[in-house]
Amino acid sequence: MRVSSYAIGAPLADERFFVLLHGVRGSLDKVAATTGAYLVEHRGDIAAAPPWDSGGRIEAHLKERGYLTDLSPEQERGLMVDMATALHKADLASSPPSFVFVPAFTCNLRCPYCFQSHEMHAGKGTFATVMTRERVDDAFRVIDGFDSPGAVARHLDLLPTLSKDVSQAGTVGKLGLFGGEPMQEATREIVGYIVERARNRGSALWAITNGVQLDLFADLLGPDGLAEVQITLDGMPDLHDQRRVGPRFRQTFHKIVENIGRALEADVQVRVRINVDQTNADHVAMLNDLFMERGWSEHPAFSATAAVVSGEAKHEELVSPADLLSLTRALGGAGCVSSYEGYAIGVLKRAIAGGYPFQRAVNCSAETGLLMFDPRGDLYGCWDEVGLMDRRIGGYRGGVMDLDEQVARSWLSRFPGAIEQCSRCPYALIHTSGCANTARTDTGSIFAAACEGFQTYFPRSLAESYDEIEHQLLGKTPPAHTRSRSLPIVQVTSG
Incomplete structure (x- = not known):
């Protein structure tokens, strides 16, 4: 058993706890800080000497939620590509x-x-x-x-x-x-x-x-x-x-x-x-x-x-x-x-x-x-x-559109599942590979990631926003780092 390659998380304002998010499954959990820190620090590794009891309730819950897995890295990547592909097809079909x-x-x-x-x-x-x-x-x-x-x-x-x-x-x-x-x-x-x-x-x-x-x-x-x-x-x-x-x-x-x-x-x-x-x-x-x-x-x-x-x-x-x-x-x-x-x-x-938190696969x-x-x-x-x-991707004259189909098709074929680096990234279904033009400027190809520091700021933003929701629920004054937003008041549970 190993830690999922798609575990995301950050410590909460109350340092005893950690918020976890699975970058493919979409699971969201509040866990003990030692548990969350271990999963993020050992992302993709064999789960050796974890801070929870082996075979116990916590381990069963983490496995059920996807943070622990028996899948190989390639098998888990295959699930990510399948999900990204399904989202991408839905994007193409539903977007005018x-x-x-x-x-x-x-x-x-x-x-x-x-x-x-x-x-x-x-x-x-x-x-x-x-x-x-x-x-x-x-x-x-x-x-x-x-x-x-x-x-x-x-x-x-x-x-x-x-x-x-x-x-x-x-x-x-x-x-x-x-x-x-x-x-x-x-x-x-x-x-x-x-x-x-x-x-x-x-x-x-x-x-x-x-x-x-x-x-x-x-x-x-x-x-x-x-x-x-x-x-x-x-x-x-x-x-x-x-x-x-x-x-x-x-x-x-x-x-x-x-x-x-x-x-x-x-x-x-x-x-x-x-x-x-x-x-x-x-x-x-x-x-x-x-x-x-x-x-x-x-x-x-x-x-x-x-x-x-x-x-x-x-x-x-x-x-x-x-x-x-x-x-x-x-x-x-x-x-x-x-x-x-x-x-x-x-x-x-x-x-x-x-609901499933990742709704699109296009940037x-x-x-x-x-x-x-x-x-x-x-x-x-x-x-x-x-x-x-x-x-240019084509021209329009006399009311007729003449597309360079190879160029246009490449734009509509870009999504995280089509980019090797993104398919292995826990943030790919959130950041959706970033800007294609930035990727081309940096690498010469639109089929590359434009991370733009996302991995640096997203975990902290996730934790701060989660803190705010929890404090709304409890009717307490939010921590200094949080802001008042129109978020739903919901049941916050601990995993």
Whole structure:
């Protein structure tokens, strides 16, 4: 008998206890600290000299829950691959394609850490193209032909074709806008036309925008038009205005804040993103205070998330996800800015409710069918690759989509069970292999893991979130490291 290769855990605030999670079975247990520490420290090893009585009740329970196993490492890995494969097939079959318009490559800002080139944002060469009505009409003809769950996967023969009497059309709720900057003066007319076409088919839109010129689109804001926006604030005015800056916009903070308020008044879902590195880490708490002062933290349509700036060579002053998680957790019960807590909270909610906690095997919509329509008639399957001609997955012209099926199929074939490193990782069904583009940048292939420090911060986040649920149940004041969240009050049992 050996310790499972997929045992996950961390000590709780009460140092006598440990929370355990099985990365394939989905078991969740609170155990004695000596037991939990042994299982994590001896993950994958023969269970020699354990701190419990051999053959006793504790050992039987740990075996029943999967933390101890008679399976060989390869047999256990086979179970993980089988589960990941089943989840992946369900993802492909149930997920409608994600459709995104790129009205223009240009941007009215030149943020120093942006992953897109300033040449693109300046509109040099073919990057000067703005989407036309004809291109929009072509895109909608493609959308109308692929508006069903699994449509792209079926087109690529990754799923069986539906019989003619089975119709799943009309499932796309929202369409996307991306850039460059989709919401700027140069795109006002074409975005208005996209909104009109979307409304006619019963679809609303979301946009990733810098928010600087969102006021030009005020008449399009609302649940039946531009219904959701992601807008970035990188700190208080003095620092933000050094980072979010453009040729015509030297001071953007107050303009963006004004436009966030305008969007909330129009019942638009607003997600604020804070890109964090060492230069602005201390501004996360200041922005949290600002959101609370303006009453946004209590607004049902508002949320705020902080994320580390990705590691481009031109921007090396990074903080780790673990560091950022500590910052957002330290905001206390009144905090409204989150970072990487969502992984643990989601797993706990599902496990405690009695369901299987791992629901998906894909990292993002690029792996279930993301079609991004650019203004030149090209198609892209990843946010980070828009505008890079050698990364196109096809084209669309005359209402017909022409996919490079080998390239597109590779995107939809990526999942933890298809990656050797991930198939042996206890965190694979939680982190779902990480970002494919990051993996390609690091290794040259999307069929590689992008761990991004997940193994470092997830166990602690799991323990802190578990502590919070238990203290809610007992009606006690949560430990200082926990935050008030809307988690279910449930029976917490000891294994």
